[in-house]
Amino acid sequence: MIKVAIVDDHKMFRDGVKSIMEVSQKCELIWSASNTEQALSMMHEAGMPDVLLMDITIGKESGIALSKTLLTQYPDLKILALSMHHEESYIVKILEIGAKGYILKDAGGEEMLNAISTVSNGDTFYSQYASQVLIKHITKGTKPKDKTVETPLTKRETEILTLIAQEYSNPEIAKELFISIRTVDTHRRNLLDKLDVKNTAGLVKKAIKFGLLEI
DSSP states (O other), X not given: OEEEEEEOSOHHHXXXXXXXHHHHSSEEEEEEEXXXXXXXXXXXXXXXXXXXXXXXXXXXXXXXXXXXXXXXXXXXXXXXXXXSOOOHHHHHHHHHTTOSEEEETTSOHHXXXXXXXXXXXXXXXXXXXXXXXXXXXXXXXXXXXXXXXXXXXXXXXXXXXXXXXXXXXXXXXXXXXXXXHHHHHHHHHHHHXXXXXXXXXXXXXXXXXXXXXXX
16 A cells, blocks of 8 residues: 655645545645645654645645755655646756656546556656656756766666656566566666766756767
């Protein structure tokens, strides 16, 4: 059972998310909050969830600012942004500070559950629209003219990098390449080290810059 928490200022939406989880029996909503103060209090009192659903705007407060504060205090926290905002700036900002995914509130219950499951397993999940915005952002001004990396990638690392850019999860990569998930995890960590980045967005951006990927 995946332990989930939600920060959103609309009670009806929080109740709807809770109902979806109860029906699925795959997730458990351990706490909810409607503002920054409640969220900080619940994290301290009720504990850190496996996945935290974070609205970008919580009334007049900023879910982005709250996410930054929480990730400073709880660096292992997995945040899934859940919002009605389609603007590039919102999507880019929340992902740049460390959110593991972004889906829109008009997504169906099945997509939300899939996103929660994916993020809880340590992978990233972006809605189709968010993926398009992210790729557009990280390819702005990048030219594959610098094709030198300090440590060359192996053939297997290049294969895995390509699949990561295509939004394959670790289990999907393992199945595609007939290797274990642990092996995929190892290659992913090696790629992050070789390209000197911290997350998937940075990995894809650096790979494009070095001409290792074609988007």
